[in-house]
Structure formats: structure tokens, C-alpha cells
Amino acid sequence: MRRRQFLRVAVLSAGVWGVGSLAGCGSQEGSASGSRSITSASEFSTALPVPPLLEAARNGDISHYSMRLQAGTSSIVPAGPSTTWGINGPFLGPTLRLKQGEKLRVDVKNDLPETTSLHWHGMRVPADADGGPHSEIAPGETWSPEWTVDQPAATLWYHPHPHGKTESHVYKGLGGFIIVDDTEEPTEFPHEYGVDDFPVIIQDKSFDESGELVEANRAGVGMLGNTILTNGTHGAHIEVGAQRIRLRLLNGSTARTYCLGLTEDRTFELIATDGGRLAAPLQLDRILLSPGERADLNEGDTVRLRSFAHDLGV
Template sequence: MSRRRFLTAVALSGLAAGCGSSSEAGEPRPVGKLAFRTQLRIPPLLRPETGKDGVRRFRLTMQSGRTGILPGTSTATWGFNGSFLGPTIRASRGDRIQMAVTNRLPETSTVHWHGMRLPAKMDGGPHQPIEPGATWRPYWTLDQPAATSWYHPHPHGRTATHVYRGLAGMFIIDDDVEVELPDRYGVDDIPLILQDKTFAADGSLAGDPLKDTFGILGDHILVNGTYDPFVNVTTERARFRILNGSNARMYNVVFSDRRAFHVVGNDAGLLPAPVRVDRVSLTPGERVEIVAAFAPGEQVVLRSLSGSAGIDEGDLDLLKIITASRLTASVPLPARLARTVPIAVPPGARVRRFELNGHDAINHKEMDPSRIDEVVPAGATEIWEIENNVYAHNFHIHEVAFRILDVGGSPPPGYATGHKDTVYVPSKTTVRLAVQFGRYTDPRDPYMYHCHILRHEDSGMMGQFVIVEPGTENQVSRTIPVAHHM
């Protein structure tokens, strides 16, 4: 039995034992079926300890527990510093950070800092395992623009199961560029982690993250782990940081009255200027920051519309927004936002091509933890062409920021023109990216690129690259001892 098939079998048996095997029948809950009885949970901010050395130290504990998600039931779940999901980490550009991540789970896991630009040894991919009872202490200096990032497990062959059980949290980066946007966390700056789950009749998690084409497409939508949620808004404008934390589902987000709103940021930072839209789409791992205006005493529902991608079926209610009878004034939306320079493609930039094959290979190769697929010189900007000849995929690259050049030969929507790290790759389409690599060099510790539909990632649709000193690319070994890392 191959390593991948063995890990898949273990994952299947583990989920069946931990979550139950009976699935509640039915399609995703359609528009009009939610009562919006539960106040939206706002994940708490994780407070760091700051020593005399100025380092900000955050503590995370991965643990199991039980959570009341559906009325009258209790669900076995996993979380950080609690039974389900994790606290929001917030830090500023220039901060020196150290994490202490302790694993109290019954199996090995990892924690990946999705969207972070940091050394490969600190990335938290499959080569940085945390054994049960162990503590991992990555550290780095935060040096990137303001953005909405997140953290989640990334164990080889087990990511889908660990995320589905509840291991995910938001990581907000601030910087010293003064932009007049709503910024009071939980008041007018509200995190929204979108996830879909399937529950058995007794309230346990059901469904199989490693079955069928896409794995989990659940029939209950949770926002910040809250089912049937509403949120109270007390200001004229509110900023929503929306993270697609689902295993596979795509969300086409609109307001029920189709009001316009403004996108101010996506994966890797703020846009140069607000973009007015009435709909945004997010595949797993993608983030978007929006600002919407409200009137006193109104109610409006945030929804996801059904699409044709195969991972976005069903019109779904997500969250009801209820405004106060009197709203606190908000500053006008600024005309300019980030000073970030668009990623330009230099003359003669290297072009790398990646073909997504089925659900388990890139360029006809399954993931091999001992194989280095690509070697990149530090500081390079390259063109990556992602060709998808089958059903829906997306593509995430660790460490980098990229700009979407075109999707099937056409420019991306205006709200997706900023810096990103994850992109939707539609069926039968090629997406071209201008990829900007960092300057942390390490010829032995790789970063990942992969489909962020977690069923596909775990099945082998993932590759590895290292960043090295320019001019040394041909001196790097294309194999690494797995025992050294895993």
C-alpha cells in the first residue's frame, strides 16, 4: 500500500470513529429556512505576553472537546484554546513574534500560517509536525502589509480531517499606514469564518472529507462556528473580514436586497482603492474584506448564491444583519487605500507551467514529501501558468504574494486585482499569475503549492519548492530526507 493510500485509509477510519457515520439527509439549507436565532460568536482576541526583549509571545493549544452547535445537541470537536475553532491573533508589521503551539490531540498535527511571508522552517507545513504532547515554537519578524490571514493544520494526508473537526482561526496583520477604515474588532470590524458541515441525527459531525470528487459539501453553514446566526450592527458602516474556511465549498456572497458594497482588500492586503460590487466569490482559503453601509433599524441577510462550479450549489443564507435604531456615524470610505505597488513582470521572467490532473496530481505527479519539484531564486518574480483540464480546483502558494494576470485570457474582476495567495481555477481554464517570491533562503526546507480543496490536497495534488540564493539553483539537491522533517 502506498503512503498516500495508507494515510487516506487512516483518515477515513479516524473520522468514522470520531464523528459518526450516519449523515442527516437533505440539501444545503436554502434561502428562507433559517430563523436567525443565535447571536454570532466573535472569536476572542488572543493576548500576547511581551517580554523585556520586545518579543510578542502567543500561546495556542490544540485540543479536543465538545461544542453546542445545533440546538439541543453536543458535538465532538477540535479547537485551539477551546473546543472549536481558535482565537483571533492580531499583530503589527515590524513585530517580533514567537508562537508556542502545544498539541493535546491524540495524533500528530501541524499549524500553518496561511498567507504569512516567513522562513520555510516556520511555515507550519507537513515538514513541521507537532507530536502529541509536544510544543512547537516558531518565530519570525512580521514584515508584510496589513491583511487578513489565518492559521490551520497542514499534516500530510490529514489536513481535511483536522480542519473539518474545527481547527482554524483568523490572523489579522496591521501596519502603520493610516487608512480610515472601520477597525474596532467585533464592533464595526467583524470577522466571518464561513464553513459548511454535515451533522448526524445526534449532533455529531458526519460526512467524509476524503470521499467523492470534492470531499465535504455540508448541508449546514456555520459562521464563526455559529449556526443560524445574526449580528447586531451599531454603526453606519461595517467592515466584514470574510474567510472561506470550508474544505471544498465556494461562496458567491451577496446581500439579500442586492445592495452594492465595497471590496477594500483581499488575500494579501488592501486594494489600492475601494472597488464597488454587489457580489464576491470565494473558494477555500481565500479572504476578502468588504465595507457595507447601513440605515437605522433595518435587517438584511448575507447570502451565497448557487453557481455552476460544482462546489457552489444551492442558494444559502449565511447571516442576518440587524441594525440599531440609531447608528454611530462612520468616517467616509477613503478614495485611496494601500500604497502597495502592483506586482510587475520583469522582462524575460521565467514561466513555470502546472497542470492539475484529476484530484491527486500536478504535472502528472502525486505529492512526494522527499521530492523538491521547483527551485526558485530569492526575490524573483515569475509567471506561473495553472492549467485545469478537469473539474473545479483552486491554487494556493505558500510564502508568496501574486497578482492574477488573466483567467482564461480575460482579466480578473476588479476586486481580485490586488495581492493574493489563493486563486480559483475554473474547469477547462488556465490562470496566469505574476508570482513575487520572498528572500528567505533555505535549500532543504520546502514551501508548498497545492489545491486548497482539502480532499485534493490530501490526495496528492501538491508540490514543493525551495527558495535559494540566486545563482545556486543548479547546486540544490532535488531530494530531501523525509525523516529529517516528518
């Protein structure tokens, strides 16, 4: 029988900072103004939810995906439920897994009360498929971009990008992963989605006494939440066998930067960043992620992923 292990993936420490410019990670824990976590080290009681893979219908040689932007209700903190936004669900969205060379069309329907958009962050797409502020989707309307995947394997993400409303719409819960696969992926990399290959979006949110998500604690560059979530959950863990796992980390916060590492200063392998796979794994004990940045980690032990203080250089 294989020994079961736990990887605790909530980002615990109050040693996280929201900054506009970045410097190197430090080795000491610290506190940031307006930052705290309501999750203690002993409260990892929730299994990390893994976003479902978005299924495609086939129309000739084109993969046809459907995404619905919608409002809903989510139970995130014990104080009570919160009004949230999501894609094909009440909070966050499914993972769009694509192959290099794949032709696709995505029907994006806006069932929200506000005009928004959906941007494919990191994808090489034609200008009319980019989903920036020039491609707004009014309430009740559907936008249907088409493109061919023309890039090597990478971990990307999608999020709204309406003019003047991007921060608010991301904060409410709109966003999700895009995984691009190619035929060059080393066979030794973990590759089974949700089994040894996990997408982890890290975000900070603030809640009122009733558990409602609130937009508060602005600190120059944007909102700094007082509760750290992973995949929309606080206090989450992953139970895996005695095996190597891959964490596809995404900083989905709107302003906060994280200096991430493992407990006991254990090292991990960095195998990919925003631009895709590295030529060779890089041994690290810290990685700094600013909003929107991604990193793929290869780890083979039972540890806790946490955030450490880092030197802002000021």
C-alpha cells in the same frame, strides 16, 4: 438614541457549490447536489460569536503567544452536542492580531490524540516557521516558531497542514484568523474589533441525528456539508448601530466555494483580498470565494449576507 440594526450573516441559500475550478457568479439562486441549510430565513436567533483576541506576554522585544490544540465538546445544532477540535477552546480558535514589524514567538502545544501541524496561511515566514507537513507536532509536544512580521496589513488565517490529514483536521475545527495591521490603514475604514470590524469564517459541516459532527458527503474534491456555519454557529446575526461595518470573510470550508452577495442585490465595497488592501475600494454585488480565500467587505446598511448560485462553466 442611535437606531439599532441587524446584519444577518448566516449563509442561507442552498445555492452553493463545491468545485475544483471556478467561474463567474450568476444572479440566480440554485441548488447544489448534497447541499442544504437547516437554517431558514426566520431563524437568526444567535448573536454571532466573535473570536477573542489572543493576548501576548512580553519577553524583551518579542511578543510571546501560546496556543493549545485540544479536543472538546460543542453545542452547534439543536440535535445535541458534538465532539470538536479547537485552539485554546473546544472549537475553532482565537484571532492572532499582529503589527507590521512585530517580533513574535508562538508556542503551539498539541494535546490532540493525533500528530498535526499549524500553518500560517498568507504569512511571510521563514521555511522553518511555515508549519507545513515538514513541521509536524506529535501528541504532547510543543512547536515554537519565531519570525518578524514583514508584510502590510492583511486578513490571513492559520490552520493545520499535516500530510494526508489536512482536510480532516480543518473539518474537525482547527483554524482561526490572523489580522496584520500597519500604519497605512485609511482612517475611514472600520477598525474596532468586534464592534464594527468582524471576522467571519464560513464553513459547511454535516451532523448525524444526535448532533455529532460527521465526515461524510464526499464529492470528488472533498467533503460537502449540509449545514452552513458562520464562526462555528448557525443562524447567527450581528446587531450594530447605524454605521458602516467591515466583514473580514474567510472561506474555511474544505471543498465548497461560495458566491456571496447581499439581499436585494445591494452593492458593497471590496476593500481587501488575500493579498491585502486594494488601492481603492471596488463596488461589487457578488464575490466568489474558494476554500482558503479571504475578502474584506465594507457595508453600511441592514442586509442579509447570502450565497447565490454561480456558473461553473461546465
